[in-house]
Amino acid sequence: MVKGTMLALLWRGRKACWSFADTIWRCGSGQEMGQRTCSLLRESFPPAMQRRTAGGFRGVCTSTALHGKSRGNPKKKNMSEKELTRHFVDHRRVKLVAGSGGKGACSFHSEPRKEWGGPDGGNGGDGGSIIIKADRFVKSLAQVIPVYKAEDGQSGSSKNCYGRNGSATYISVPVGTVVKEQGATVIDLTQHGQEYLAVFGGAGGKGNRFFLSNENRAPMMATAGMAGQERIIQLELRTMAHAGLVGFPNAGKSSLLRAISNARPAVASYPFTTLNPHVGIVEYRDHEQVAVADIPGIIRGAHLNRGLGISFLRHIERCRFLLFVLDLSAPEPWTQLQDLRYELDQYEPHLSQRPQAIVANKMDLPEAREKLETLKSHVTQRVIPVSALTGQNTEELILHLRELYDGFLQGDDSRGVKTN
Numbered sequence: 024m025v026k027g028t029m030l031a032l033l034w035r036g037r038k039a040c041w042s043f044a045d046t047i048w049r050c051g052s053g054q055e056m057g058q059r060t061c062s063l064l065r066e067s068f069p070p071a072m073q074r075r076t077a078g079g080f081r082g083v084c085t086s087t088a089l090h091g092k093s094r095g096n097p098k099k100k101n102m103s104e105k106e107l108t109r110h111f112v113d114h115r116r117v118k119l120v121a122g123s124g125g126k127g128a129c130s131f132h133s134e135p136r137k138e139w140g141g142p143d144g145g146n147g148g149d150g151g152s153i154i155i156k157a158d159r160f161v162k163s164l165a166q167v168i169p170v171y172k173a174e175d176g177q178s179g180s181s182k183n184c185y186g187r188n189g190s191a192t193y194i195s196v197p198v199g200t201v202v203k204e205q206g207a208t209v210i211d212l213t214q215h216g217q218e219y220l221a222v223f224g225g226a227g228g229k230g231n232r233f234f235l236s237n238e239n240r241a242p243m244m245a246t247a248g249m250a251g252q253e254r255i256i257q258l259e260l261r262t263m264a265h266a267g268l269v270g271f272p273n274a275g276k277s278s279l280l281r282a283i284s285n286a287r288p289a290v291a292s293y294p295f296t297t298l299n300p301h302v303g304i305v306e307y308r309d310h311e312q313v314a315v316a317d318i319p320g321i322i323r324g325a326h327l328n329r330g331l332g333i334s335f336l337r338h339i340e341r342c343r344f345l346l347f348v349l350d351l352s353a354p355e356p357w358t359q360l361q362d363l364r365y366e367l368d369q370y371e372p373h374l375s376q377r378p379q380a381i382v383a384n385k386m387d388l389p390e391a392r393e394k395l396e397t398l399k400s401h402v403t404q405r406v407i408p409v410s411a412l413t414g415q416n417t418e419e420l421i422l423h424l425r426e427l428y429d430g431f432l433q434g435d436d437s438r439g440v441k442t443n
C-alpha cells in the first residue's frame with residue numbers, strides 16, 4: 024500500500040521526481056522507506072519549498088504546489104501595433120485552381136469460365152472545388168496564400184471502381200470580405216458562415232464501362248478528366264462596424280475606443296500610432312452591442328497620399344454613423360472638422376453626410392474648455408464634450424451612440440432591409 028502511495032505521488036510529481044523513482048521503487052516497505060522518500064523529495068525542491076516542507080512532508084500539497092505554476096493560464100501577450108501590422112492584411116490577390124477530374128479506366132472483366140466478362144473500367148472522380156467562407160473568428164487576410172490548388176479526383180479502376188472525388192478546399196476569410204474580379208465586385212461576404220464557390224473542380228473522365236452499348240459490346244474508349252476552373256480574384260476586407268471614429272492623428276480616437284469599449288488599441292503621444300483598424304464592442308444593459316471602429320488618423324491632403332493616405336477609409340465605408348473626434352486642445356479645432364469632411368468626400372462622395380456626432384476630446388485640459396463654446400457656434404451637429412483620458416462624460420457619448428444605433432435600426436425596419 025505504501026508503495027502504491029509513493030507511485031501516486033511520483034505520477035503527479037515533476038520531471039525531477041523521475042530521477043529517483045527507481046530508488047524509491049527499490050526501497051523496502053515501512054517507516055524507513057517513507058522517511059527516505061520524504062528526504063529525497065524535499066532535497067529536489069527549490070530552497071523556499073524545502074523550508075516549507077521541513078516540518079513534515081505532505082505529498083499531495085507538494086505536488087499541487089509544484090504544478091501550480093504550470094497549471095496557471097499563461098497571460099495572452101498583447102501584440103504591438105508594429106507586430107499587428109505584419110499580421111493585419113486587408114487585401115490579397117489570389118490565384119485559384121480547382122482540382123482536375125480523374126481519368127476513366129479501360130479494363131475488361133475476366134475470370135475462370137467467364138473469359139469475356141465485358142468492360143469494367145470505372146469513372147474518374149471529380150476534382151475538388153475551392154470555396155471561400157466567411158468566418159467571424161478570422162480577423163485578417165494574412166493567412167490567405169497567393170495560390171490555392173484543390174485536390175484532383177482519383178482515376179477510376181477495374182471492377183467498376185470509381186475514383187474518389189477530390190475534397191473541396193476552404194479559404195477562411197473575415198466577415199466583411201469583398202471578392203472582386205478585375206475590379207468588379209463578385210460577392211460581399213457579410214454573414215458568418217456565408218460561402219462562395221469560387222472555382223468548380225473538373226468532372227471525372229468516363230471509364231470504358233460507360234460506353235458499353237448494343238452496338239459496341241467491347242468499348243476500348245475511356246476519357247480523361249476535365250481540368251478544374253482557374254481564376255484570379257482579389258479579396259478586400261472592409262471592416263464591419265456600426266460606428267467609425269474619424270479624426271486627426273493624436274486626437275484621442277484610440278483612447279476613446281479604450282474608454283468606451285473592450286478594445287485595447289495602442290495609445291501614444293506621437294501621430295499615426297494606429298496603423299490598422301481596431302473594432303471595439305460597446306455593450307449595453309439590454310445586451311445590445313454596437314461595434315465601433317478606430318482607424319488611422321487622417322490629415323489634410325490625405326487623398327493625395329499624405330500621411331497614411333485614405334485607402335484605409337474602406338474600413339469605415341460600411342459604418343452607418345460617424346464620430347468625428349476633435350482634439351480641443353489644438354488651435355482652431357473646427358478647421359480639423361472641415362478637413363476631415365473634405366477628405367472623406369474625396370474617398371466617396373457624401374461619405375461625410377452619414378449620421379454623425381462630434382466628439383470634443385481632451386476636455387480635461389483648460390485650453391480645451393475655452394474652445395468648446397466657439398466650436399459649438401461653428402457647427403450645427405451635436406457636440407459631445409468628453410475626456411478619453413479621465414473618462415469624463417463618456418456616458419453621454421455611449422448613450423448618444425445608442426440613439427444613433429436605434430435610429431439606424433428603425434430606418435432599416437421601415438425600409439424592410441435586413442442588415443447585419
Ligand SMILES: Nc1nc2c(ncn2[C@@H]2O[C@H](COP(=O)(O)OP(=O)(O)OP(=O)(O)O)[C@@H](O)[C@H]2O)c(=O)[nH]1
Nearest residue numbers: 273274275276277278291295296297320385411412
Ligand atoms: N489630456 C488628455 N490627453 C488625451 C486624451 N485623450 C487622448 N489623450 C492623449 O493623446 C495622445 C494621443 O492619443 P491616441 O488615443 O493615441 O490618439 P489617436 O487619435 O488614436 O492617434 P493616432 O492613432 O495617431 O491617429 C496620447 O498621449 C493620449 O494619452 C484626453 O482626453 N485628455
Ligand SMILES: [Mg+2]
Nearest residue numbers: 276277296297
Ligand atoms: Mg490611435
